[in-house]
């Protein structure tokens with residue numbers, strides 16, 4: 001993007017919406033990965049009209065545009081194309097309406113999911129999708145990645161709550177998909193197509209989500225085990241038994257030891273893995289189910305279980321889970337994170353194969369995550385090297401190979417972005433990939449929307 005184009009864009013949007021100070025460009029250049037790309041400008045729209053004008057201009061001048069939420073993405077999705085526009089939604093962060101009667105909320109994409117959840121909870125309403133990043137990731141980013149999270153087991157993922165989207169196409173056209181009605185089968189489901197499209201098909205400017213009543217009671221059970229296999233096996237057995245908690249989270253041996261060594265988290269002697277099970281429901285029911293689950297786990301191989309229903313007590317126990325990412329960073333200079341997902345019955349076998357892969361390649365692998373969904377965050381740990389992604393490509397390839405052999409997917413919730421685009425053809429066949437690329441071409445014929453993401457160049 002040259003000086004003349006920047007001058008014209010500034011004239012079109014006003015000086016406040018277009019930034020090009022070096023510090024703004026550097027701040028816009030990264031996301032939650034180690035990747036970066038410096039844009040020519042950061043555009044910070046306040047209205048749908050400004051987004052539309054920006055995209056029309058970018059389309060006419062063939063300038064790449066990368067939508068940006070809070071940049072917590074873990075696959076490089078909001079890393080800008082160098083020299084393009086970073087379209088930052090920080091200023092479009094309002095809740096537009098909440099209807100108790102219709103059980104819907106309408107919000108702008110830049111609102112933090114945690115802020116939306118808190119506002120709704122104050123009115124007895126519940127927006128269930130709950131990525132661990134809820135307090136710092138945006139609704140727009142969650143919709144673009146189809147974020148999952150802790151409560152997906154019982155309540156589903158972001159896709160299951162998005163009813164309607166106002167979006168701007170690459171040429172500036174504003175479209176409205178879906179409606180506030182909870183059901184619709186009027187034509188192709190464009191809303192679902194946009195959810196999880198990683199900023200490559202259209203840019204969201206308003207999102208309508210479905211709500212539920214806030215559960216009356218929430219109870220957490222933490223169970224400690226003496227091995228990775230015992231913990232994972234118990235989590236699977238619990239669900240096979242017919243219990244239906246809202247979250248089942250797991251930490252393997254290396255994850256647990258890094259959390260215990262770098263925080264003040266407490267666990268019984270001999271603990272090597274841990275399972276957190278959270279259940280909710282009407283007054284009295286969740287406590288009863290939690291006690292039954294704790295008893296079930298103790299009849300099995302749990303060393304000990306702890307129950308918490310008081311919100312503060314629960315927060316203290318959930319803190320163990322929140323410590324994971326920094327704790328793993330503490331024990332390793334390099335941490336490459338994948339988020340594979342397999343059918344639940346295959347999770348113990350996946351963990352066994354991960355151990356083999358780690359031994360074969362001489363690296364350490366720490367796995368944790370949403371085991372109830374079969375979704376593990378698999379972290380490859382290694383010493384510092386000039387290009388860790390290149391060095392560890394064989395490990396990543398073997399992890400994806402094992403996942404696909406077990407009937408799983410290379411991404412349960414983080415998306416493909418830049419980091420997994422070279423592997424998508426291992427999962428999607430040639431006909432399916434060709435169809436995806438045709439869809440991209442229909443929405444964005446000039447290829448300006450988040451180019452280079454999802455597909456190999």
Ligand SMILES: Cc1cc2nc3c(=O)[nH]c(=O)nc-3n(C[C@H](O)[C@H](O)[C@H](O)COP(=O)(O)OP(=O)(O)OC[C@H]3O[C@@H](n4cnc5c(N)ncnc54)[C@H](O)[C@@H]3O)c2cc1C
Pocket residue numbers: 031032066067068069070071072073074076077078089109130131132133136137138139140141142143144145146147148149150198199200202203204205325413414450
């Ligand atoms: C510690 C930590 C924990 C996490 N836990 C989870 C978890 O439990 N579950 C989970 O699913 N993810 C998790 N994530 C990943 C990340 O938070 C999610 O992918 C989240 O949805 C990204 O939101 P964001 O606002 O940061 O978006 P960004 O990272 O800024 O962008 C993500 C993608 O959305 C696109 N985008 C952003 N806004 C728009 C818009 N308005 N219109 C169109 N496209 C847009 C971007 O172009 C990009 O492709 C975690 C990340 C961290 C760092």
